[in-house]
Amino acid sequence: VDRFCIDKSSSAELSEAINSMFRWYHNAAKCYVYLLDITQPRWKPAFRKSRWLIRG
Numbered sequence: 001v002d003r004f005c006i007d008k009s010s011s012a013e014l015s016e017a018i019n020s021m022f023r024w025y026h027n028a029a030k031c032y033v034y035l036l037d038i039t040q041p042r043w044k045p046a047f048r049k050s051r052w053l054i055r056g
Contacts, residue, residue: 006017025031033052040046047053 007013035047035050035052037050037052038046
């Protein structure tokens, strides 16, 4: 969502969006995520190496 909906040229909007996303995920009872690079039945080792966990 942030890729298309947040004006990253505005530091105020970016900061507000990041804080909002943190609250949404932190307060969620469940959070489902689709990680494109995790396709193996034995997902735990692949999860630890997922490129999504090392994004900056």
